[in-house]
Amino acid sequence: MGTISLRKAGKQYGTSEIIRDLDLEIADGEFVVIVGPSGCGKSTLLRMIAGLEQTTSGKLLIDGRDVTTAPPVERKLAMVFQSYALYPHMTVRQNMGFGLKLTKLSADRIKAKVDAAADTLKLTPLLDRYPRELSGGQRQRVAIGRAIVREPVGFLFDEPLSNLDAALRVDMRLEIAKLHRALGATMIYVTHDQVEAMTLADRIVVLKDGRVMQQGTPHELYETPANLFVAQFIGSPKMNVLPCSRSGEGRLDLSGEGAIELPLASEAAPVQIGARPEHLFLVAPESGHCRGTVEASEYLGGNTSVFVRNPRLGLINVSAVADSPFRIGEAVGIRIDGARASLFGADGSAIARRQAA
Ligand SMILES: Nc1ncnc2c1ncn2[C@@H]1O[C@H](COP(=O)(O)OP(=O)(O)O)[C@@H](O)[C@H]1O
Ligand SMILES: [Mg+2]
Numbered sequence: 377m378g379t380i381s382l383r384k385a386g387k388q389y390g391t392s393e394i395i396r397d398l399d400l401e402i403a404d405g406e407f408v409v410i411v412g413p414s415g416c417g418k419s420t421l422l423r424m425i426a427g428l429e430q431t432t433s434g435k436l437l438i439d440g441r442d443v444t445t446a447p448p449v450e451r452k453l454a455m456v457f458q459s460y461a462l463y464p465h466m467t468v469r470q471n472m473g474f475g476l477k478l479t480k481l482s483a484d485r486i487k488a489k490v491d492a493a494a495d496t497l498k499l500t501p502l503l504d505r506y507p508r509e510l511s512g513g514q515r516q517r518v519a520i521g522r523a524i525v526r527e528p529v530g531f532l533f534d535e536p537l538s539n540l541d542a543a544l545r546v547d548m549r550l551e552i553a554k555l556h557r558a559l560g561a562t563m564i565y566v567t568h569d570q571v572e573a574m575t576l577a578d579r580i581v582v583l584k585d586g587r588v589m590q591q592g593t594p595h596e597l598y599e600t601p602a603n604l605f606v607a608q609f610i611g612s613p614k615m616n617v618l619p620c621s622r623s624g625e626g627r628l629d630l631s632g633e634g635a636i637e638l639p640l641a642s643e644a645a646p647v648q649i650g651a652r653p654e655h656l657f658l659v660a661p662e663s664g665h666c667r668g669t670v671e672a673s674e675y676l677g678g679n680t681s682v683f684v685r686n687p688r689l690g691l692i693n694v695s696a697v698a699d700s701p702f703r704i705g706e707a708v709g710i711r712i713d714g715a716r717a718s719l720f721g722a723d724g725s726a727i728a729r730r731q732a733a
Contacts, residue, residue, distance in 0.1 A: 377439045378404045378529035378562035380425060384434035387420055387586075394420045395586045397434070402530075407556050407563045411573040411609070412583035418566040421583070422532050425564065426455050438529065454523035458535040460515045462507040462522075468494075469503040472521045486525075493524040496558060497551075513544045520555070530562035537572065549575055570610050574598070582606050604724040607650050613681060616656065617720070618666075618689045620649045628719075631688040634666035638714045644727045646719035653695035655716040658682060658702055664709025668692060670702050684708055 380402040387395040394417045402408050410418050423429040425436065427448035436444045443451050462471050469490055476486045494500045497517045507515055516536055523531055536552075537545045553576055556563055567573055573580045574594045581591040582605070590602040594610075601607035601615075608614045620636075622645055623629035628636050630649070640646075661667045668686035673696075680700045684692045694710060702708055719727040 379437075379439055380530060380562060380564070381437040382425070382434065383437070385424065385431050385436055386433035387417070387424055387429060388432045393586060395424065398586070398588060400581065400588070400591070402562060402564065404562055405560050407565065407576060407578045408581060409565045409567060409573040409577035409579070410581045410583055411567055411570055412589075413609075414568055416583045417586040418568070418583060419534055420586075422455070422534050422564065422566050425451075426453055426532055427451050428455075452529045453532055454526050454528035454530075455532040455534065456516075456519050456523050456536050458538045460507070460519040462515060462518055464507050467504050467506055468499060468510070468518050468521075471507070471518055472499075472525055475522060475526055489525045489527075490521075493521045496524065496555070497521050511544075512540050513548055516540065516548060517551070520552075524559070528561070530564065533563065533565040535567055536565075537567075538569075545572075552576065571612060574610070580610075582609060600726070601650075601718060602726050604648070604650070604720050607718055607720070607726070611652055613653050613693055613695070615650045615652050615718070616692050617648050617650050618692070620646060622646065630666050633686055633688050634664070636665045636712055636714055636717075638717070638719075639729065640719075641728065644719065645721060646727050647722050648720040649712070650718035650720060651712050652716070653681065653693045655713040656692065656694040657711045657713070658684075658694055658696055658700070659709040659711045661707045661709045663711070665712045667707060667709045670704050670706045670708055672704065673700065673702070682708075684710060 382398050382400040385398045410421060412418055420429060424431045427446060431444050435442060438451055472490045472493060473486045494503055497520060499517055499521055502514060537548050540548060549572060565576060577594055579591060580594055580597055582589040584605055590597060590606045597606055597610045619631045620628045623635060626637055626640050628638055628649060666686060666689060668684035670682060671685040672683040674681040679698050680696050682694045682696045682700055682702055684694060692710060721727050
């Protein structure tokens with residue numbers, strides 16, 4: 377079992393509140409990714425769960441047991457850090473078995489556990505090597521192996537892939553997803569990288585200034601962000617946000633630059649419309665919802681990001697086909713896929729859309 381619950385959990389350093397009133401219920405076997413900008417409290421939260429930092433208010437439960445003040449060893453969680461923290465003078469086998477040597481386990485049992493973990497992580501041929509003889513990805517696998525042999529009820533990962541180059545990060549991401557399927561253990565994974573969050577998570581928790589901005593499946597966060605922060609944090613390239621106002625029943629005015637018909641609840645008063653680059657289309661200047669001038673374009677192989685400047689709406693990123701015929705300086709129209717757009721009120725919260733009849 378490995379259910380983890382935080383109930384109004386908080387952390388203060390002196391007078392500064394780092395984590396505030398955080399409620400989180402993690403099911404056994406779930407893969408939860410905590411994502412947010414640098415300094416928002418991700419590592420602090422993970423260290424609170426691990427027992428490496430004291431929780432200063434609220435409660436933490438593991439498998440229903442209150443462990444708010446329990447020492448790390450009683451929590452049966454294993455933590456994997458960004459820096460691998462391997463012992464340089466020990467082989468891979470010794471590094472992986474070291475934690476177990478401190479328990480009363482027999483040498484045979486330790487060997488069996490290390491062999492099994494090495495097999496899962498494809499480290500068997502490397503067991504007699506020293507850390508300096510390994511690549512970054514292999515070192516991180518050893519660090520994960522050291523966690524696996526302890527058979528924890530849950531794994532805590534703190535930005536484990538940040539030190540790896542981009543190609544290796546993609547490989548390791550797939551490895552970690554596979555490992556989660558193989559072990560079926562609860563995993564909490566902290567990252568500032570929204571792509572890692574989208575690809576790994578059963579559920580994403582978006583953190584800002586120690587508060588949960590939204591939690592949900594990657595699909596829910598992408599399609600129905602609860603607020604502007606989540607809307608712009610999740611998705612790459614990020615969502616365009618354009619000022620607008622209501623100009624009649626089911627009609628939004630784009631700051632005098634055009635209008636868009638949308639089914640709106642009668643009381644809704646959106647002040648911004650959010651549209652992802654892939655939900656915008658370049659059309660002839662007179663036939664779009666708004667218009668502008670092509671300021672720059674970035675050819676990305678599979679598609680091209682076209683940046684269109686409108687004096688009142690700002691710089692708008694439109695994802696166009698790779699061989700987009702539009703040239704710098706050209707006047708273009710932009711059509712917005714209204715059905716996929718998000719609306720935000722004055723406080724930045726999303727406004728629910730009335731379903732089109
Ligand atoms: N020991 C500490 N004493 C005081 N402030 C701290 C301490 N550790 C972290 N902080 C502060 O807590 C905030 C969150 O830090 P951290 O959890 O490391 O963020 P993240 O992992 O999201 O980048 C930061 O503003 C940091 O300066
Ligand atoms: Mg951190």
